[in-house]
Amino acid sequence: MGAERGGRIDRARWPHLARGRTVVAASTNYIEQVFDSAATLANALAQSVADDLRRGLSARNTAVLALSGGTTPREFLRELSQQALDWSRVTVTLVDERWVGPDDERSNARLLRENLLKNRATNALFVPLYCDAPDPETGLPRIAARIAALPLPFDAVVLGLGEDGHTASFFPGGDHLAHALDVHGTAQVLSMRAPDAGEPRITLSMPTVLNARAVYLHIQGDKKRAVLAQVVAAQGALATSPMRVVLDHATSPIQVFWCA
Numbered sequence: 001m002g003a004e005r006g007g008r009i010d011r012a013r014w015p016h017l018a019r020g021r022t023v024v025a026a027s028t029n030y031i032e033q034v035f036d037s038a039a040t041l042a043n044a045l046a047q048s049v050a051d052d053l054r055r056g057l058s059a060r061n062t063a064v065l066a067l068s069g070g071t072t073p074r075e076f077l078r079e080l081s082q083q084a085l086d087w088s089r090v091t092v093t094l095v096d097e098r099w100v101g102p103d104d105e106r107s108n109a110r111l112l113r114e115n116l117l118k119n120r121a122t123n124a125l126f127v128p129l130y131c132d133a134p135d136p137e138t139g140l141p142r143i144a145a146r147i148a149a150l151p152l153p154f155d156a157v158v159l160g161l162g163e164d165g166h167t168a169s170f171f172p173g174g175d176h177l178a179h180a181l182d183v184h185g186t187a188q189v190l191s192m193r194a195p196d197a198g199e200p201r202i203t204l205s206m207p208t209v210l211n212a213r214a215v216y217l218h219i220q221g222d223k224k225r226a227v228l229a230q231v232v233a234a235q236g237a238l239a240t241s242p243m244r245v246v247l248d249h250a251t252s253p254i255q256v257f258w259c260a
């Protein structure tokens with residue numbers, strides 16, 4: 001993969017890279033930065049995503065962002081909500097959503113509502129990946145119409161990583177996994193059911209994610225870092241994992257933000 005090591009990073013090639021962070025590896029399809037705490041990571045990631053949004057606002061007068069749910073992003077979302085920019089011109093949606101009501105503990109919409117859509121970001125427009133249909137298959141046309149109406153590509157997409165190598169709701173064994181991962185596919189959003197997914201899901205498709213102007217991977221803890229190392233080395237069960245497909249087809253380097 002031709003990794004560069006910290007001292008030899010060509011900063012001109014990586015314009016988003018702020019000073020003072022440790023770059024542990026970079027290659028043509030990812031660049032990894034390591035932070036000494038979850039708080040410094042959350043702050044740096046929020047600043048970086050906010051800069052992407054500001055660039056979008058000044059170039060196109062509008063900006064659009066897709067965020068992941070799960071347990072990792074809470075602190076980052078709170079930091080992002082404090083970023084000074086014209087949030088009234090920003091549209092926020094999710095990378096994926098569990099098919100549960102917006103007040104359910106497992107709802108990613110709820111996570112965003114409680115942690116991002118407040119403070120300075122109160123006026124951001126949130127586009128949910130959930131509707132009152134009984135299941136994601138039935139709700140899909142409505143959700144797809146919402147995504148089709150967005151001014152894509154996304155200015156930034158933030159992904160998470162599961163220990164099974166899933167990202168977004170690209171779960172191994174998912175009923176629409178091949179379709180979702182098809183880089184030439186035309187679907188922007190799909191339903192997904194998988195044995196390890198818990199609830200049925202809605203997910204952005206791989207090309208919708210990878211067309212973003214900036215794609216981040218936010219991971220915390222040694223276990224996730226070990227998972228990513230296996231994905232990068234294409235080893236064992238993770239050699240063909242969904243995250244590996246993301247790395248293989250990244251059109252601009254995935255920006256990995258990691259802390260122990």
Ligand SMILES: O=C(O)[C@H](O)[C@@H](O)[C@H](O)[C@H](O)COP(=O)(O)O
Nearest residue numbers: 068069070071072160161162168
């Ligand atoms: O809603 C979700 O489940 C996600 O968006 C999912 O892709 C998540 O990012 C990973 O599963 C990591 O989740 P954790 O941060 O909880 O480990």
